[in-house]
Amino acid sequence: MPEINVAAVKALREKTGLPMMDCKRALEASGGDAEKAIEHLRKAGAKVAEKRSGRSTTAGHISVYYDAAKNIGAMVDLRCESAPVAANEEFVALADALARQLASGPGADSPEQLLAQPSPDKPGITLQQQYDDLFNRIREAFKLERILRIDGACGGYSHHNGAVGVLLHVEGEPAESAKDICMHIAALRPTVVAKEDLDPAEVNKEKEILAAAARQEGKPEKIIEKMVQGRLHDFYAQRCLLEQPIANEMKFGKKSVAQVAQEAGMKILRFVHWELPKE
8 A cells, every 4th residue: 555645635735625635535535646545535435425315405505596698597406415505605505506507508307417517616626516515525415406598578586585586588678677586586485477477276276255145245246257357467466477566666666577578578477486495
């Protein structure tokens, strides 16, 4: 076994961020070759990751990236076990790198395909290697839970703690108000864009409930239908983005989301709203 000097161990530690003894053992197992030692550490970390793979990953960070000039947007949901790790700068940077690569690269149909692509932050390694190297230092289960890419004009928003993310697909030039609408979605949680997107069965059931309530109030049948149509407004406003008053009234005044989008020259096509699980 070759003698491993302290300088070599320190150099490997600075490169990997792993404990001195782990670095020394990896160099000994690799005959003093630093690159082989790094690969040895990655393989050792993969075994640990396999053992921890069944652990609950309800913490994490949702990252959003969009490029208005290139008409592309992406969102990723990177999970871990605990809140402290979710707030770790390197963990957040990894989530951001995944979103950026998903948007700016060739795209991916699965988390595995995305992880196999080059890291936009760390030249010479893949996102999987960046992912594995960070796991090796933290030793907490990670999971790339969801990925999404939208090819088209986009706006986006990710809450400061990474617990909520929204990606908005629009037709037309995405204005600054696209982000405001994303923040609105995060706060008010609509389920569809427009009334036409609702399940007709759900709407009919609500009409029946409203009609029954009007009858209990003793209203005559001839006006119940008009009453039901009027009272459906609240039902639509709870579920339909375009029907909702914009949350940021201080900025836009008393306008609906539909009015804000129209004045900005945008047609809202769809939105995707993700949240981390509630513990």
